[in-house]
Amino acid sequence: MARRRTARQPALPTVLVLPAAALLLLALGYPLARQVVLSLQEFGLAQQFGRPPEWVGLGNYRALVGDSYLWAVVLRTVAFCFVNAALTMGIGVGIALLMTRMSRWVRIAVQSGLLLTWATPVVAAMIVWQFLFDTQYGVVNSLLTTLGADYDGHAWLAEPLSFFTVATMVVVWMSVPFVVFTTYAALTQVSDDVVEAAEIDGAGAWQRFVHVVLPTVRPVLLVVLLLQVIWDLRVFTQIYTLQKAGGITRDTNLLGTYIYTLGIKGGDFGTAAAAAMFMLLLTVVLTAPYIRIMFRQEET
Amino acid sequence: MVRNKRLLAIAAIAALLSVTSACGSDDKESATSGGPEEADMVVWLNGADTPQAARDWLKETFEKEHPGSTLTIEEQEWDGLVERLTTALSSEDQTPDVVEVGNTQAPTFTTAGAFSDLTDDLEELGGDDLLPGFVEGATVDGRTYAVPYYAGSTYVFYRKDLFDKAGLEVPRTMDEFVATATALKAANPQDDFSGYWLPGQDWRDGAAFLWDAGGDFAAPDGDGWKGTLSTPESIEGLTTFQTLFEDASGAPADANEADPVTPFCAGKIGMMSRPGWVMGLLTDPEAGCPDLAEKVGVFALPGSDGEPAPVLLGGSDIAVAAQTPNQDLARDIVALMLSDEYQGILAENGLTPARQSLTSLLGDDEFAQATIEAASNAKLTPAAANWATVEGTRILEDLFSQIAQGGDVEELAAEADERITAELN
Numbered sequence: 001m002a003r004r005r006t007a008r009q010p011a012l013p014t015v016l017v018l019p020a021a022a023l024l025l026l027a028l029g030y031p032l033a034r035q036v037v038l039s040l041q042e043f044g045l046a047q048q049f050g051r052p053p054e055w056v057g058l059g060n061y062r063a064l065v066g067d068s069y070l071w072a073v074v075l076r077t078v079a080f081c082f083v084n085a086a087l088t089m090g091i092g093v094g095i096a097l098l099m100t101r102m103s104r105w106v107r108i109a110v111q112s113g114l115l116l117t118w119a120t121p122v123v124a125a126m127i128v129w130q131f132l133f134d135t136q137y138g139v140v141n142s143l144l145t146t147l148g149a150d151y152d153g154h155a156w157l158a159e160p161l162s163f164f165t166v167a168t169m170v171v172v173w174m175s176v177p178f179v180v181f182t183t184y185a186a187l188t189q190v191s192d193d194v195v196e197a198a199e200i201d202g203a204g205a206w207q208r209f210v211h212v213v214l215p216t217v218r219p220v221l222l223v224v225l226l227l228q229v230i231w232d233l234r235v236f237t238q239i240y241t242l243q244k245a246g247g248i249t250r251d252t253n254l255l256g257t258y259i260y261t262l263g264i265k266g267g268d269f270g271t272a273a274a275a276a277m278f279m280l281l282l283t284v285v286l287t288a289p290y291i292r293i294m295f296r297q298e299e300t
Numbered sequence: 301m302v303r304n305k306r307l308l309a310i311a312a313i314a315a316l317l318s319v320t321s322a323c324g325s326d327d328k329e330s331a332t333s334g335g336p337e338e339a340d341m342v343v344w345l346n347g348a349d350t351p352q353a354a355r356d357w358l359k360e361t362f363e364k365e366h367p368g369s370t371l372t373i374e375e376q377e378w379d380g381l382v383e384r385l386t387t388a389l390s391s392e393d394q395t396p397d398v399v400e401v402g403n404t405q406a407p408t409f410t411t412a413g414a415f416s417d418l419t420d421d422l423e424e425l426g427g428d429d430l431l432p433g434f435v436e437g438a439t440v441d442g443r444t445y446a447v448p449y450y451a452g453s454t455y456v457f458y459r460k461d462l463f464d465k466a467g468l469e470v471p472r473t474m475d476e477f478v479a480t481a482t483a484l485k486a487a488n489p490q491d492d493f494s495g496y497w498l499p500g501q502d503w504r505d506g507a508a509f510l511w512d513a514g515g516d517f518a519a520p521d522g523d524g525w526k527g528t529l530s531t532p533e534s535i536e537g538l539t540t541f542q543t544l545f546e547d548a549s550g551a552p553a554d555a556n557e558a559d560p561v562t563p564f565c566a567g568k569i570g571m572m573s574r575p576g577w578v579m580g581l582l583t584d585p586e587a588g589c590p591d592l593a594e595k596v597g598v599f600a601l602p603g604s605d606g607e608p609a610p611v612l613l614g615g616s617d618i619a620v621a622a623q624t625p626n627q628d629l630a631r632d633i634v635a636l637m638l639s640d641e642y643q644g645i646l647a648e649n650g651l652t653p654a655r656q657s658l659t660s661l662l663g664d665d666e667f668a669q670a671t672i673e674a675a676s677n678a679k680l681t682p683a684a685a686n687w688a689t690v691e692g693t694r695i696l697e698d699l700f701s702q703i704a705q706g707g708d709v710e711e712l713a714a715e716a717d718e719r720i721t722a723e724l725n
Contacts, residue, residue, distance in 0.1 A: 045412035048390045049622060135552035136492060136563075153491055158554045158705055244379065246501075246554030248702060249694040250719075264383045265692035266723065267408065 038273035045267040053270075060274035070258075070275065074282065077255040080164060081232040081286070087172050088228055092179025093221070097209075099184050111181075118177035126241040129170050133157065135246065157246035164252070170238050175231065179224055186220035187213070219297055226290040233283055236260070255279045334628030338368035341629055342396040346616070347378045349450075349577055350400075354645040361636055369629060379558065381405065382692040389414045395621045397630040398637075404681040406438045406446050406617045408688030415445040415619035421631055422447070425638050429655045431615075433680060438617055448654035449637065450646050451615035453678045454505055454573040454601075455670040461595045462488065462570050470597070474512055474604040478540065481548035484570040492550040497563065497572035498541070500553035500704030503696035504612050505573040506541045511610040511679055512603045513537030517696075518682040518720050525684045525724035527717030529699070530710065538709050545704040553704035556697070565589035573601060575614060576650025576671050598666055600673035613678035615652070684724045695719045 041053040064070050099107050132139045133156040144151035157163045190213050198212045236256035243249050263272030355373050362371045388394050425447055434448035466487035471477040485495030515534025518525045561581050563569050582593035603609035620630040643653040647661035662668040699716040
C-alpha cells in the first residue's frame with residue numbers, strides 16, 4: 001500500500017520548474033504561433049519591409065499539397081532520416097560495446113578522437129569534407145586514382161544518390177560520438193553480477209547481450225534514437241553546404257533546405273511557413289511511437 | 301523515478317543556457333529624422349571586387365569628415381547574398397547602413413521597400429551622368445532606390461604564349477572562338493586543362509552564348525513573365541555552351557566561377573571570361589602568379605556577326621538600407637563612393653566607373669579597350685521584379701550544371717522554363 005505522501009505537495013518543485021517552463025513558452029511558443037499565422041498569409045519580401053500581409057486562409061497549404069515536388073521532398077527526407085538514424089545507432093552502439101572490451105589507454109584514445117569529432121564546429125568540418133570530395137583537388141579522388149581507379153575529376157556531388165552518400169557519411173560521422181558516449185555510459189551501469197549470473201546459468205555471449213544487457217540499456221537507447229530521428233529529420237547545414245559545393249539544388253533538397261529555399265531564398269515566407277508545418281507534423285508522427293513507449297516505461 | 305527528475309533538471313539547464321544575450325545598439329539618438337550625427341557605420345561590400353585602396357580611402361575620408369563616427373567595411377560573399385540581405389535588411393538592429401547589391405538583384409529589394417528613396421539626392425550624386433541602365437533598373441514608379449556603383453562586363457583573358465605555341469590567333473567571330481577554344485584544349489591534352497575555362501554552374505558567362513544565338517531567359521507575357529529557355533534560339537545557345545564545356549573546358553561541371561586564380565596560376569587555363577579586376581588578383585605577388593599574368597592578353601568575346609557578343613552587363617548598385625536610423629550619414633557615404641576620387645581608384649583597377657564622364661579614367665591600354673568593347677553590347681537579365689528569386693533559388697546554376705554534365709538540353713530547358721515562369725509570376 002502506498003503511503004499518502006502526495007496529499008500535501010510542497011510548492012518548491014513547481015517554483016523551480018516555472019522559469020524553465022516560461023522560457024520554453026517564450027522561446028518555442030511565440031515562434032510557433034507566429035509560424036501558424038504566417039502560414040495563413042501571403043507574406044513576401046514586401047511584407048518583410050512593412051507592407052501589410054494579406055490573409056489567404058489555407059491557400060498556401062493547398063498550393064503545397066497540390067505540388068508533387070513537396071511529396072518527393074518529404075519522402076526523400078524520411079528516407080534520409082531513417083538511413084542516417086539507423087546507421088548512426090548501429091555504428092554508435094557497436095563502438096560503445098567495443099569500448100567496454102578495450103584496455104584503458106586504447107579507450108582513452110578512442111574517446112578523445114570521438115570527443116574531437118563531436119567538438120568540431122559544423123561549418124569548419126564541412127570545409128574539410130568539401131575539400132576531401134572536391135572534384136578537381138579532392139583528396140578522395142586523388143587517393144582512388146593513385147590506387148588505380150579512374151576517379152580523376154569525378155564529381156561526387158553531381159548525382160543525387162552519390163550526393164546523399166557523401167551527406168550520409170558527414171552526418172553519421174558527426175552524430176556517432178553522441179551515441180557512443182551515451183550508450184557507453186549506460187553500459188557501465190549494467191551490473192556485472194547479473195551478467196556473471198547469466199553466464200553461470202549457461203547463457204552465451206549473444207544471449208547475455210539480448211536478454212541481460214539490452215533490456216538494461218533500453219531506456220537510454222530509446223531516448224538516443226528519438227533524438228537521432230529528430231536531428232536527422234531537420235538536418236540542414238550539411239545539405240546546404242554540399243548543395244553550394246556542387247549538388248543540383250532541386251534534386252537534393254530535404255525539407256529543411258526546401259523551406260529555406262522557399263522562404264529566405266525565394267522570398268515567400270507564407271508558403272515556407274506552411275511547409276514548416278508539414279515538417280512539424282512529420283516530426284510528431286515519426287516520434288510519437290517512441291514517446292509513447294517512453295511514457296509507458298516511466299509508468300511501470 | 302530518479303532518472304525522470306534528472307532529465308527534467310537537464311532540460312531546465314538547457315533552457316537557461318539557450319537564452320542568448322541580445323546585442324543592443326549604442327548609437328546616440330537625436331531628434332532629427334535623418335538620424336544621429338555620430339554613429340558607427342557599417343558598409344557591406346561584396347567579394348574582392350572593390351580594391352583595398354578604395355576601401356582605405358573611404359574609411360579615412362569618412363572618418364575625417366565626420367569626427368566621432370566610424371566606418372567599418374564588412375566583406376560579404378557574392379554567393380548567398382540575396383539571402384543575407386533578406387534577413388539583415390529587415391531588422392533595425394542588425395541592418396548594415398549602406399549595401400552593395402548586384403545590379404540584377406536590385407529590383408527585388410527596390411520593389412519590396414528595402415532601400416531608402418534616393419530620388420531627391422540623384423541630381424547631386426551625378427544625375428544623367430550616372431550609368432542609365434543601372435538607374436532604370438533601380439527605379440520603381442518613378443522613384444529611384446539605388447545608384448550604380450560600378451559596371452564591369454567580363455571579357456576574355458588568354459595566354460599569349462599558349463596561343464603562339466598552338467599557332468592560334470585571336471578569334472573574330474563566335475565560330476572562330478569555339479574552334480580556337482577546342483584547338484587550344486587539343487594542344488594541351490591534360491584532363492583538367494581548359495582551352496576555355498567554363499565551370500558548369502557559370503550561367504552568367506554562359507548567358508553570352510544564349511544571347512548571341514538570339515535566345516533569352518524570359519520574356520514578358522501578358523501581365524507576367526514566361527521562361528523562354530526552350531525556344532529554338534535558346535536551345536541553340538545552350539547547346540553551344542554544352543559543346544564548349546565538353547570539348548574545351550577542363551573545369552568541373554559542378555563548380556562555380558568564384559575562384560579562377562587557382563587553376564589559372566596552376567597553368568590550367570588557356571582562355572577565360574572574367575571581369576577586369578581579376579587581373580589585379582593574378583598580378584598579386586602573394587595570392588596570384590605575376591609571371592603567368594605577364595603572358596595574359598585580353599579581347600572582348602566576339603559574337604556571330606563579328607561585333608562584340610552580348611555579354612551580361614555586370615556590375616553593382618549601392619543603396620541605403622531603409623531600416624537604418626542613420627539615414628543622413630549613410631547618404632554621405634554613398635556620395636563619397638560616387639566621388640571622382642573613389643571612382644578613379646575603381647577605374648584604375650579595371651572597373652567601369654558609375655559616372656559616364658569618368659570612363660576616360662580607365663585609360664587606353666588593351667584592358668580598357670576590351671572593357672569598353674565588351675560593355676558596348678552588354679545586356680541585362682530580364683527586368684522582372686522577382687528576378688533575384690530566380691537567381692536565389694539557383695534555377696540557373698542547376699540548369700547550366702546539368703547541361704554541362706551532358707544532360708538533354710531540350711528537356712532541361714523546358715523544366716527550367718516552368719520553374720522560371722513560376723518564380724516570376
